[in-house]
Amino acid sequence: MRTEDLINAxxxxxxxxxxxxxxxxxLAAGIAIMILGYGILLDARPDIAEAARSAAFILKLAAAALLAVAAAGTLVRLARPxxxxxxxxxALLLPILLLGGGVVATIAGTPASDWGARLVGTNALACLTVIPALAAAPLAGAIVWLRSRAxxxxxSVGALAGILAGSLAAVLYGTTCIDDSPLFVATWYLLAIATVAAAGALLGQRFLRW
Amino acid sequence: MLLLDRETEWSLLMRAALDGDGEAYARFLRSLAHPLRILVGRGLARARLSPGDVEDVVQETLLAIHLKAATWDRSGPIVPWIAAIARHKAVDMLRRRHRRLEVAIDDLVGDWEVAEENAPQITRSELQTLLSRLPDRQQQVIRSISLDGGTIASTASALGISEGAVRVGLHRGLKALADQARKAGS
Structure with a gap:
């Protein structure tokens, strides 16, 4: 086929x-499904009003929200050639630095014998399962959105979609999870988000080629 | 149009095309083909690929520009968008041939002002081979319009189907062609 013939078509x-x-x-539909799932299956922690005044709780949600904003901003730009x-x-480093600051403050402000308890928290396993489960729908939505882009x-774009979905899920899960210590958040929340990012990278390789 | 630079000319034509002006779209594609050939040819020169490979990249780039038209931000410049797509397709071809891109295609944007030459008359391109793998109806429509120079209307009456069916078959066929090209490369 000559190029001129292709141009005719x-x-x-x-x-x-x-x-x-x-x-x-x-993507909007994926996020809506996640919020619906949260509303049906999960509940805000009972002491949420009290927690909302604690620095550790605010830091946890702010870091996750900041990560979502940074991932979204990067994605929007990478989606157009x-x-x-x-x-x-x-900007993706900001929430990491924020959490790092929290970790340093925790280590400086509490005796070494407490660190283990804060790191392990009460329910690391729930964090590692609920965040990826909540993130599944927005990740799928983000991949579908990115398929229509270029x-x-x-x-990397798939991994970023995973970071976006994972951090959005972390904001929601953060309101039910009673572990607020930056030691816990920096370990288990980030691990959960990294899992979603890895899944996103695999999906990206499979579905985002054009 | 001679007084306008390529950026201005192409973004004007493409903006008109996105608003439904088919004639502007045809002019955009025709004025794009040769600069694209030069750009890709220079980018791939050191990899010692055949002119046929270069023309394959040009065709796949045109096809991608067509199918990804919605990703051009019409308030922004068009040349970086075109160059990024061409680069993406060139890298893809080099991966297929197990070579690496040695010249950044984006850097050549300033060198696009070149004398027009005749397009190389390649007889058989990768897309032509891939065309035969498409469903019959899509193949017939694409062949009729591209190779035989038919119009939507003449193709519709030749195949005994509606013009709408020709349009749908053409669009789906072009999309399937791009998918086949991508699969051939992976």
Missing amino acids: LAADPPAVRPGPGALLP GRSIGPWPY PTRPA
């Missing part, structure tokens, strides 16, 4: 593009 099929946020619908990413990947790095 392409020209007969002009792209009709409706501008608007329609492409984001799958030829667009510069700017400083967005560095990311040139399938595995």
